[in-house]
């Protein structure tokens with residue numbers, strides 16, 4: 001008897017093909033975000049699941065899915081999965097690290113350039129038919145070249161962002177819970193500084209740390225108040241790492257010059273203040289969304305699922321305590 005796998009949201013055909021050669025696959029190509037109840041019903045008789053950041057995998061769900069052996073997230077972030085609950089219920093959890101670093105770092109640069117040079121405001125100005133003449137002082141922005149870039153979190157994505165800064169001849173500062181090895185600092189031409197120095201000195205602060213209890217509101221009123229009035233904040237890490245209400249407040253009172261945001265607390269809802277502020281570039285959690293990368297993420301998750309359910313030893317296992325034989 002083939003094992004059963006449920007794919008919780010729309011995926012690329014390539015990923016379904018990988019799964020279909022091993023398992024009986026049910027999918028949700030209609031792409032409806034399932035409620036906790038719908039997810040529990042769909043997974044009640046399944047051994048595997050291909051999940052997304054929109055699916056909450058917790059003990060309430062796992063209690064109702066006794067056959068479930070593997071939850072394979074199509075994302076590098078996995079704050080939607082309660083790993084302790086997976087350990088308790090003997091469920092392997094996997095993610096998709098590495099393959100999205102370049103694409104996600106590219107998008108940080110898209111946000112940096114668009115925010116610094118006020119591209120959204122300038123575009124809206126043209127689309128709204130307001131462009132009547134050239135002006136010397138029109139949409140004056142922040143120079144990115146030779147500016148100081150402050151990277152919060154010099155992990156895989158933070159490192160790629162840092163390496164891209166070389167072309168802009170920037171000074172690169174970083175802060176992380178642990179200092180990076182010397183060779184990483186050298187490759188990134190990045191200098192380790194305290195949080196205070198980073199927020200106080202950077203012209204552009206960009207956030208690249210995962211969300212957890214420890215990083216909840218890691219960037220709040222205190223950090224924002226250290227930033228220069230001319231500085232901008234870039235955030236494509238995870239909703240909740242930045243205190244959105246504090247950010248709206250800082251932007252409203254001119255405490256910082258602008259923000260480029262791809263993730264939000266409680267997304268897809270977002271703090272209404274962001275919509276009223278012209279100096280904020282908004283994106284709907286698409287930093288890893290190139291055609292190639294999102295497809296590779298889905299295929300990688302499918303391959304993780306095949307390995308989990310056939311060998312009990314998947315690559316990218318997040319909770320080795322549950323590795324099966």
Ligand code: DGY
Nearest residue numbers: 053074075076077288
């Ligand atoms: C990730 O991989 O964690 C992204 O946020 C989802 O694409």
